[in-house]
Amino acid sequence: MESRRRLVRLGSILAVPVLWFVASRFGLIAGLPTPVEVADAYVAELYRDDFWISTIQSTIRVLASFVVAAAVAVPLGLLIGRYTIFADLTFPALEMLRPIPPIAWIPFTILVLPAAELSIMFITFLGAFFPILLNTVQGARGVEVEYPRAAQSLGANSYQTFRHVIFPGALPAIHAGMIVGMGLAWVNLIAAEMVAGGTGLGFLTWSAYTSGSYPTIIVGVITIGLLGAISSALVRLLGDWQIGWTEPRPN
Amino acid sequence: MSKHDDPTDDASTAEPAPDTTGKTGAIALDNLNKTYDPEGEHVVAVEDMDLDVAAEEFVALLGPSGCGKSTVLECIAGYLEPTEGEVVVDGTPVTDPDPKRGVVFQENRLFPWKTIKENVEFGPRMHEGVEEGRAESILDEMGLDGFEDAYPSELSGGMQQRAELARLLANDPAIMLMDEPFSALDALTKEIMQKKLLEVWERDNRTVLFITHDVEEAILLADRVAIMTARPGQIKDVIDVDIDRPRDPEVVTTDRFTELRERALSVIREEAERALEQEDGA
Ligand SMILES: Nc1ncnc2c1ncn2[C@@H]1O[C@H](COP(=O)(O)OP(=O)(O)O)[C@@H](O)[C@H]1O
Ligand SMILES: [Mg+2]
Numbered sequence: 001m002e003s004r005r006r007l008v009r010l011g012s013i014l015a016v017p018v019l020w021f022v023a024s025r026f027g028l029i030a031g032l033p034t035p036v037e038v039a040d041a042y043v044a045e046l047y048r049d050d051f052w053i054s055t056i057q058s059t060i061r062v063l064a065s066f067v068v069a070a071a072v073a074v075p076l077g078l079l080i081g082r083y084t085i086f087a088d089l090t091f092p093a094l095e096m097l098r099p100i101p102p103i104a105w106i107p108f109t110i111l112v113l114p115a116a117e118l119s120i121m122f123i124t125f126l127g128a129f130f131p132i133l134l135n136t137v138q139g140a141r142g143v144e145v146e147y148p149r150a151a152q153s154l155g156a157n158s159y160q161t162f163r164h165v166i167f168p169g170a171l172p173a174i175h176a177g178m179i180v181g182m183g184l185a186w187v188n189l190i191a192a193e194m195v196a197g198g199t200g201l202g203f204l205t206w207s208a209y210t211s212g213s214y215p216t217i218i219v220g221v222i223t224i225g226l227l228g229a230i231s232s233a234l235v236r237l238l239g240d241w242q243i244g245w246t247e248p249r250p251n
Numbered sequence: 252m253s254k255h256d257d258p259t260d261d262a263s264t265a266e267p268a269p270d271t272t273g274k275t276g277a278i279a280l281d282n283l284n285k286t287y288d289p290e291g292e293h294v295v296a297v298e299d300m301d302l303d304v305a306a307e308e309f310v311a312l313l314g315p316s317g318c319g320k321s322t323v324l325e326c327i328a329g330y331l332e333p334t335e336g337e338v339v340v341d342g343t344p345v346t347d348p349d350p351k352r353g354v355v356f357q358e359n360r361l362f363p364w365k366t367i368k369e370n371v372e373f374g375p376r377m378h379e380g381v382e383e384g385r386a387e388s389i390l391d392e393m394g395l396d397g398f399e400d401a402y403p404s405e406l407s408g409g410m411q412q413r414a415e416l417a418r419l420l421a422n423d424p425a426i427m428l429m430d431e432p433f434s435a436l437d438a439l440t441k442e443i444m445q446k447k448l449l450e451v452w453e454r455d456n457r458t459v460l461f462i463t464h465d466v467e468e469a470i471l472l473a474d475r476v477a478i479m480t481a482r483p484g485q486i487k488d489v490i491d492v493d494i495d496r497p498r499d500p501e502v503v504t505t506d507r508f509t510e511l512r513e514r515a516l517s518v519i520r521e522e523a524e525r526a527l528e529q530e531d532g533a
Contacts, residue, residue: 155350
């Protein structure tokens, strides 16, 4: 049963290059390069500095924006989740801004911020910020009241209660928010790089489009996908390490 | 919203209780009232309740579910602010939770994200610091050696309850407030836990307020059994349990135990009938 499922799943993965090959070989999608052409273009890109600089630049932008987003959203979310006054002061304003897709801010931030770099980072930051914030708030609110009470009756002060009870209690939710946030950070980064121009994988892909170099577009798409998958895996790994207690370990 | 955000005029009315013995852990409920007000509907959980628990005494608070037992305990712990009246511990009105007043909750509340040892060391770590080897010796006493590095979810219900008791003892509270701590355990585990609790109490000189709805458990454990009325909670009657200590679970077969149980049950029955009549009248 299990092995049959694995076979079906493998088939699902293999279907992508097969369909791609068929579609490009028989010209079903005009202009779609074949897998072999893309592989050639990929090898060529690996020898170009520009490709590596773009890759490193995009990675740094995502990581930096993500770390800043988490560093702001987690403490803010914990406070909003636990203190009514804090929630009333900040949450309505944040809730009003949240439905605006971060990408909509791109033209404005390019005009207002002194460097394109900053507006790209800001858009990426927004992508990660809201999912982490909302999940943290929910996580902090979900910590049952007896846990902080128990801590206080054991002598913990407010800070210690936050540090040792509310934060770890909210961690599973924070982690869920980080997984979503990492995905959206990439989405927004690529969009921002395409518009703001200059450097990065988004820009590389977009300029391949403007120069009509079809295989390079696909190279960009595949690289973005790979990096997205790697970052998600890293966040997941971090989470598994931090919240191992949610799963009983075999003794 | 907890009481800490709520400035009130609660303190400074109680005169310090005379402490002639040098013992600590005396609890006095002075005309305690607690009303819940969720969206305007008035729930009077406790009304005009008076009760004195002497230092180092073991008192069981017995009553049907919903009569306000947990509310009383949460007022003593300092989680809830009384609507009227006050809780006085060793002459000082209670305003906040304090490590002198340890709590065992109805459902197990070990911190799931900390190992058993980290849980047990939690209290000392928060204030004076951890004494090397102390957690181990308490866990040993509770029959939990070898589980120091396990997480609570890896333990059985009975073991979790012992670990929670260990966490409390490691913090050395003068008062132990226990809210139906054994009600979720199977009969055999429950009996083991009761024995363990009595052992610890007889040795350590602590005050225990033990909430239960189990008549036999109350009589088996306590010096006095305070029986509550149906909601709004008040003390209906207090029964002195004049059975010698150390007690073991066999005392339930003695005539004296049976007499006391019948007395407690008749009080409860009377109260149940009164509550029923009230409902019919309403
Ligand atoms: N936070 C609350 N808000 C409103 N009503 C409550 C709240 N907590 C308890 N009550 C009500 O107060 C009464 C007493 O509850 P409780 O003290 O938990 O009783 P017990 O512990 O004896 O079962 C019950 O009727 C319960 O529904
Ligand atoms: Mg209760």
